[in-house]
Amino acid sequence: MERKTITIFHGPQHPGITGNMSVELELTGETITKARTHVGYLHRGFEKLIERRTVIQAFTIVCRICVPEPDPNEANFALAVEQLAGIEVSEKATYIRVMVLEMARLAAQLLWMAGQSGSVGLGTVGQWSIYDRDLILDLFEALTGGRVYHMYIYPGGVRRELPEGFLERLGALLDYLQKRLVEYDRLFFDNASFQKRAIGVGVVKSEEALHLGYVGQVLRGCGLKRDVRRDNPYFNYAALEFDIPTQSGGDVFARALVRRAEMRESIKILRQVIAQMPTEGAIMQKLPKHRKFTLPKEDTYVAVESARGEFGYYMAGDGSEMIRRMQVKGPSLIHGFTLLESLLVGEELSNVALIMNSLGICPPEIER
Amino acid sequence: MKIQLKNSIAPLGALKKIFEHPKTLCYPEVKAQNVTGYRGFHINDLSTCIGCANCQDVCMNEAIDMIAIDVDKNPKNNSGCIPRIDYGRCCWCSLCTDVCPPDSLKLESECIWADDDSNRFLYLPKDKPC
Amino acid sequence: MQNLMQHFEIIQKTPTLYALHVSIETLFNTLHHLRYQSDFITLSQLTCTDWIEEERFELGYMLTNLERNCNLMVKCFIGRDDVTVASVVTLFPQAEVMERELHEMFGVGFEGNDTLYDFALEDWQDLPPMRREFDTLAYVQSHYDFRDGRDDNLDVKEQIKIRKAAAKSAKEAQGGA
Structure with a gap:
């Protein structure tokens, strides 16, 4: 019998795809023989827009580069501008930044859990985790004035003082989440139907992972202990105690277990931040006026650990008040092309959504 | 890794949530509370606004127009202009309120406005003292 | 690192x-050396900056070491027009998509990379958009309409002048009377 190959587009309007992108698949029966990623459905030209804006104006655009977790972008932007302009940040602002980043990481992991469980047909998990994420967003709302785009971590510090009773609210939420994580274990991570789908699917080879530039859970799922917070500490992560969880499987399930452990680590970090948060101190340094804020003709590269891996910014100033070039390096560029295209070959069509979700591909940071 | 029978049964424990009260709000009857500090609509205290257009200058979306004021409320307003915001362009970053020298421009927590014509979203901030 | 610093002028x-700044001729060999003779085995970013007033692009290969705790930027100035650089796909497979992006956004050619088709833009015939001579505002004005009803926007500096002049003339008129 002659085997026929057909080509289909998976996405951009497929519920199993992460965001607005599509994968062109060549199929023989149910098996994928070739995959090619297409992006460009969400190209908003941030890097080009930033060329026309002053430093302060560019600040409001960077959080939009990744919708599920905007805060690593703000942190990167602030780090890069502070490094170029030589601004020191107060201790209190640093602690608040760490707190915001870890809250964002928790929220992003909960959102990932909804996507990952949806890709295997477990709708209940998504409803629970989106509700729990909303509780974190409520805190963000009180702290920053926005639920999703916080525009809070600013070059020179953070924009608002902690509201009254905020740390107590956060502590109570952490207690609640700690209890919920046990329920999530029962419902999702230990669930036989998820394990059956996820174990042995989308296996990343650990020997090529470092060389090909994979980051985040993809590395840690292959047993490689790499985390920017530990390897290249920024803010005051060097002073905080936390573990870097790893797994050895390299498959979708290993990455899920790494994320599960990371949620516990985030809660641990947040508890330390609550305990150590300085009560006194300025949250913002005095900055030059909007049109007088110039960057020297120098360049730098900064990186923070987002919920999906290393998120880096290259920034070059040219002596004027505009940023000459700001280039984003999200985890998704390499994961979405080099890794995804090779991982999908040989997999079944029904596993595409599963693998994409476990890599955490976010198209806006690919096409910026 | 071997998949055990208890892993197939344990998820059914979620069924006990059926007896819990729903977490969602019953929308038209019960509304979510406005949060203090939320970045919603603009308010502008006309008795202190000096019409300096700093807000227009900092707005990277070019969402702010300076338009002529009907009644002069502040003798220090040298230009006789006040800001009007195009909510089709505004991204609620609140940089305009940061740079306002007399702190007259602010954001309130009110944030719901529905209209069927997008050209109507030109918003003159309410004159409220902050 | 100490060893590398003896060989190259690393800042x-x-x-x-x-x-590390290198010339376009030695770029590939330097990257080859770093890839196989040093710890810097990962290419994590390929950047390009347009220095239009100096009529050159600056390519930057961001290399990361095995431990992922140190980054080395290998930079190289290239011309702005019809320039082709040797592709590093054979050294770093992930460079394939990065080079595709730079080819589309800046018009830099990469010899040895045969996947330089469309990246994010579809059938783009215009100037590569990230080049600085590409004017975003002009492009928007020729392709999109602006919202109506915003013609009453006033120039504040003009208004201050007009009002000052009016106040002055009113005062003079008063003084004359």
């Missing part, structure tokens, strides 16, 4: 960030 920018 330390921050405790974990180093920079």
